Amino acid sequence: MENTRNSQAPDGSWGVHAENSTVAERPDPLAYQCRLPLSSTTLDMVANLVRSHLKKIGSRWRKLSPGRIALIVLAVLRHDQRLADMADAYQVSASTVRRWLLEVIHLLATRAERLDRALNKLARRGGAVVLIDGMLIPTRRRTGADNRPNYSGKRKMHGLHVLALTDEKGNLIWVSAARRGRTHDVTAARHDHITAHLRAAGLGAIADLGFLGLDDDPDNPVIITGYRAARGRRLSAAQKEANKLVARERAANEHAFGDLKNWRVLTKLRLGARHATALLRALLVLTRTEVSR
Structure with a gap:
């Protein structure tokens, strides 16, 4: 079973951490970590976009909260993380992460000026x-x-x-x-x-x-x-x-x-x-x- 957590470093960057404690399947515990050198303003903006979109389309349930979805998408965009790695860290499918990625990309693109x-x-x-x-x-x-x-x-x-x-x-x-x-x-x-x-x-x-x-x-x-x-x-x-x-x-x-x-x-x-x-x-x-x- 995996434990995941988000943390903010003293320099203001955000981290996504996932540690796998299933020793029976793998000889050594694996840890997946990435550090996001992004401000909390960016994270909050993306999370609010996701939250507003879910409210607009009437979605009552998602596997993760809008803040977690925003963090995953920003990790993929900033560090080009593999979708399978992010999916494994948060116990979702890679296709779900891809759907979140495309969803957030198009939400952000609508805010770009002509x-x-x-x-x-x-x-x-x-x-x-x-x-x-x-x-x-x-x-x-x-x-x-x-x-x-x-x-x-x-x-x-x-x-x-x-x-x-x-x-x-x-x-x-x-x-x-x-x-x-x-x-x-x-x-x-x-x-x-x-x-x-x-x-x-x-x-x-x-x-x-x-x-x-x-x-x-x-x-x-x-x-x-x-x-x-x-x-x-x-x-x-x-x-x-x-x-x-x-x-x-x-x-x-x-x-x-x-x-x-x-x-x-x-x-x-x-x-x-x-x-x-x-x-x-x-x-x-x-x-x-x-x-x-």
Whole structure:
């Protein structure tokens, strides 16, 4: 029989502990432990979402309380824990843990702001520019017709392409839908009408050289990129200095991607591609709750 308990460490992180005392089946007692470096604010937010959802659908009984469900889901998202391990620790089935995971992911995803609302909110706070960049989320290699579209020739791996916008301090404000890994940054930005939304909100954007050619209005540019050297045409001293300034401002964007990748479920995505967009938006909500610069 297993005993499980939750504990909070002095640093504010939460732990999930499960100890198996059945010595007859296994020669040595096994202990499963994981430490969650998350605030109680995040845990309470997810637990309240689960509690409200159960009340809304009229569910009278669950195997575990909303707080335990929230703790299990956060452990899976933060540390990419195997569903079977979490199920064994709490004496439920792996399919139940998976159902809880997808349920919480979609509940969190509904709290993510749309692009136009996120930009207008930033403009009302006095923001002037946003930082934009793309990233590739590694996935398992697929066979058959689904193999080639998810392969990124730039990064030499299979994955899903995502765009992200941050403010000048590196706080995430929006993530795009997950697309095929071969998708180019400019193609994804045009599909989401990034430049039109920026002009409507009165904001500009700083981007890397991968977004050259995105802004096709030279009279009213909103996308700031560096300069690219060409064969037989070197960059001038002023252009090199401009590239350094752009790179310096874009450093905050890399910090935001680091915050997002701290959720180790993105190390290699194992969920179905149709759940990837909801997962990214759920992680956006969790990251904004945890990190504020």
